[in-house]
Amino acid sequence: MPDASPLTHFDNQGQAHMVDVGDKPETHRRAVAEGRITMAPATLDLILAGSAKKGDVLGVARIAAIQATKRTGELIPLCHPIPLTRVAVELIPEPEQQAVRCIATTECYSRTGVEMEALTAVSVGLLTIYDMCKAADRGMCIDGIRLLRKEGGKSGIWTAEA
DSSP: OOOOOSOTTBOTTSOBOOOOOTTSOOEEEEEEEEEEEEOOHHHHHHHHHTOOTTSOHHHHHHHHHHHHHHTHHHHSTTOOOOOEEEEEEEEEEEGGGTEEEEEEEEEEEESSOOHHHHHHHHHHHHHHHHHHHTTTOTTOEEEEEEEEEEEOSTTOOEEOOO
16 A cells, blocks of 8 residues: 555545545634735726726625635535635735735634635635736736635644745
């Protein structure tokens, strides 16, 4: 038998599978993720003025991010659907960097973590900004999507290094 892999979505034969979480206790789980979209100064001005052709860019992106968390189990093939208890999305304009930073916080009481939901929220929120502003600026760049913190479960608290 091969050595056990640290990649939990593969069985001993190397086949992909959904991790069995049936024996794990339900605990409070929380995750925070972030990402950023940079753009031309004029594009950020459109967003901040609320004059983008498609409407309130940040408001729509926030709703898209929240909706995406609820569909994470459908989008990521081996991700468990989980009952979310809280989703918060902040979209923070950063004029000095010509960017908008997205921070998503997700929470649940479950047998598995909520990190994928936070990361999905950030990804879809930033993609929504791109979609709504692409007519003005196709050169926008999405980057820095990462997990900042996770809490709960057997592994406890994990915080990203700066």
